[in-house]
Amino acid sequence: MRRALRSDLLALPLEAAPRLLGAELRTSVGGDDVHLRITEVEAYHGQGTGETPDPGSHARMGRTARNATMWGEPGHLYVYLSHGIHSCVNVVCGPEGTAGGVLLRAGEVVHGVEVAARRRGVSPPLGGVALRDLARGPGRFGQASGLRHPLHDGVDAVGGSPWHGASAELWLTDHPVTDIASGPRVGVAGLAGTEAFPWRFWISGDPTVSAFRWGRGARDASAASPVLD
DSSP: OEEOOGGGGOSOHHHHGGGGTTOEEEEEETTEEEEEEEEEEEEEEOTTOSSSOOTTSTTTTOOOTTTGGGGSOTTBEEEEEETTTEEEEEEEOSSTTSOEEEEEEEEEEEEOHHHHHHHHTOSSOOSHHHHHHTTBSHHHHHHHHTOOTTTTTTOBTTTOOOBTTEEEEEEEOSSOOOOEEEEOOTTOOGGGGSTTOOOEEEETTOTTSOOOOOOTTHHHHHHHSOOOO
């Protein structure tokens, strides 16, 4: 594997997202290291980004204090709080000033299993189910990584410099994953969570990939709306 460069992340999220499958996010928080192999991602575009407006993005209405990291330099991590509880991790992609992020939805803990298990409150991490579930879903992924909102929002996963007691590195695989599936994003409300936005990508057959669920009103919107070309 090799360290990611900014140039690797200049593409818009929809193009960059599948390239992150099989990559590793390596974090060090409080002296504890965890490496997470990325198995599931979702692309999100900000206002004015790409050909199709994304109604599911935090940056759909423009730049705010909350989503400012999404508008910055590619390779930084946008760490946001979901449902007031879970810290979720996104890789900022696209040219600076063009909002976009790739949500890291799920992964496999390939180093630091004991640390990830402690952060998740899983003890002991024995058996295939427990290991599979350590970073299965964006909240669990964020918890296993040790990155927390708002403290670690903006940490640079390309430069790797320390940020409020943490550091992060994104490593890309020398052999890109080819067995990739795509479909609607998970739990996203309305049209943004339908087949009109097949912006979720995952490694086919990987046990760490999270289960699909409809977002609020998405099932009805899917039945009523044609798929976008």
